[in-house]
Amino acid sequence: MSTFLAAAAICVSLTTTAELSIDSRFPGGSAQVDSLDQAARRIVIRPAPHKDAGWQCWWSFKLNGIHPGERIQLIVKGMNFARPIRASFSLDGRTWQHTAPGNSEKDQITYDLQFEQPGVWLAWGPPFQLSHAKELIARTSKRDTGAKEFTLATTKGGSEIPALRWDPPARDGNKRRGIWLQAGQHAWESGARWVGAGFVDWLISDEAEAKSLRATTRIVYIPIMDIDNVELGAGGKDQKPHDHNRDWSNEPVFSAVRAAQLLIQEMDEAEEFDLFIDLHNPAPNDLKPFFFVSPAMLLSKERAARQQEWIDTATLFLSQEKLSLAPKHKESGPGYHPLWREISKNWVTVNTKRPAVSVTLETSYNTPHSTQEGYQAYGRALGRSIHAFLERTKPRAN
Numbered sequence: 001m002s003t004f005l006a007a008a009a010i011c012v013s014l015t016t017t018a019e020l021s022i023d024s025r026f027p028g029g030s031a032q033v034d035s036l037d038q039a040a041r042r043i044v045i046r047p048a049p050h051k052d053a054g055w056q057c058w059w060s061f062k063l064n065g066i067h068p069g070e071r072i073q074l075i076v077k078g079m080n081f082a083r084p085i086r087a088s089f090s091l092d093g094r095t096w097q098h099t100a101p102g103n104s105e106k107d108q109i110t111y112d113l114q115f116e117q118p119g120v121w122l123a124w125g126p127p128f129q130l131s132h133a134k135e136l137i138a139r140t141s142k143r144d145t146g147a148k149e150f151t152l153a154t155t156k157g158g159s160e161i162p163a164l165r166w167d168p169p170a171r172d173g174n175k176r177r178g179i180w181l182q183a184g185q186h187a188w189e190s191g192a193r194w195v196g197a198g199f200v201d202w203l204i205s206d207e208a209e210a211k212s213l214r215a216t217t218r219i220v221y222i223p224i225m226d227i228d229n230v231e232l233g234a235g236g237k238d239q240k241p242h243d244h245n246r247d248w249s250n251e252p253v254f255s256a257v258r259a260a261q262l263l264i265q266e267m268d269e270a271e272e273f274d275l276f277i278d279l280h281n282p283a284p285n286d287l288k289p290f291f292f293v294s295p296a297m298l299l300s301k302e303r304a305a306r307q308q309e310w311i312d313t314a315t316l317f318l319s320q321e322k323l324s325l326a327p328k329h330k331e332s333g334p335g336y337h338p339l340w341r342e343i344s345k346n347w348v349t350v351n352t353k354r355p356a357v358s359v360t361l362e363t364s365y366n367t368p369h370s371t372q373e374g375y376q377a378y379g380r381a382l383g384r385s386i387h388a389f390l391e392r393t394k395p396r397a398n
């Protein structure tokens with residue numbers, strides 16, 4: 001056999017044995033394979049089912065056995081929340097980008113894929129797992145910015161919920177300002193958690209506004225509230241016995257909610273609480289981010305004025321971002337959900353004495369800018385908004 005023929009034979013044997021395979025056995029992994037056609041290089045999946053763990057809309061897996069340069073079709077079936085216009089992929093498991101827009105049909109979407117390496121990660125959006133939260137917290141703690149790590153609570157599944165706080169000394173006996181930022185009440189909304197990460201990376205940066213904010217303000221940041229479902233790879237939304245964001249009653253079942261309520265009330269009692277932000281991703285057709293606010297009937301005149309000040313300030317910064325901001329906010333009132341009173345921001349509004357502003361920020365996931373980098377840029381702009389809002393609402397010296 002000539003050298004040429006021997007080389008050709010090896011090539012043939014390689015191309016015929018490299019079979020596509022799917023691996024979702026890692027934290028946050030989720031894929032139920034409906035079919036895998038090796039000849040057509042076509043994969044049909046849907047999010048893995050998890051009993052009582054909420055909507056079946058999150059998927060994330062590693063695809064192996066790719067021949068460099070070949071065309072592969074990924075078809076995702078399931079509810080509309082499971083079928084983003086653009087899927088996300090990563091060549092190294094760390095940096096994520098969008099695929100080209102998929103082709104939507106009735107209950108499925110087809111993504112045409114082409115990669116130059118044998119193994120690639122694919123997901124609904126850039127995953128943000130417990131490992132990401134720990135890495136962010138470790139990176140932050142290493143820098144001399146006053147950040148302290150603490151454990152918010154331990155979940156039912158036994159995971160400690162890592163969190164960060166800044167607790168700068170009060171100056172001349174003055175009260176400090178206080179803010180609370182949390183993400184991950186809904187496991188599938190990974191994009192919102194990247195917004196939170198962008199905020200923290202801004203907060204520990206050398207930007208003058210960031211330095212000023214962290215030197216004067218009590219800040220609490222919870223990267224993932226519902227770690228159990230995030231690590232399981234479940235959707236989380238509408239889980240049993242009820243949604244994590246319908247648990248903000250006087251008898252919460254989730255330890256994260258109970259612990260958050262106690263800390264928020266402590267800050268409020270100390271008269272050091274001004275702003276609560278819960279980070280989420282909205283519905284597929286919400287193509288501009290927006291704020292959900294408490295219904296007007298819950299707001300005192302002073303609180304309503306503060307809320308307007310927040311919306312005006314945030315609009316200045318966020319509307320300049322590529323993701324932009326919808327001109328109108330929405331209310332989470334009786335017309336929104338029967339358990340509207342047990343939504344985080346409404347609990348905060350009702351249970352704080354200070355006229356703190358309490359909102360949900362819904363960052364769109366179905367736009368070309370809803371990427372790992374796009375979300376983080378939005379989080380940085382959110383940080384600048386928070387700084388400007390606290391400056392605008394600074395108590396005047398007597």
Ligand SMILES: [Zn+2]
Nearest residue numbers: 186189280281
């Ligand atoms: Zn949500």
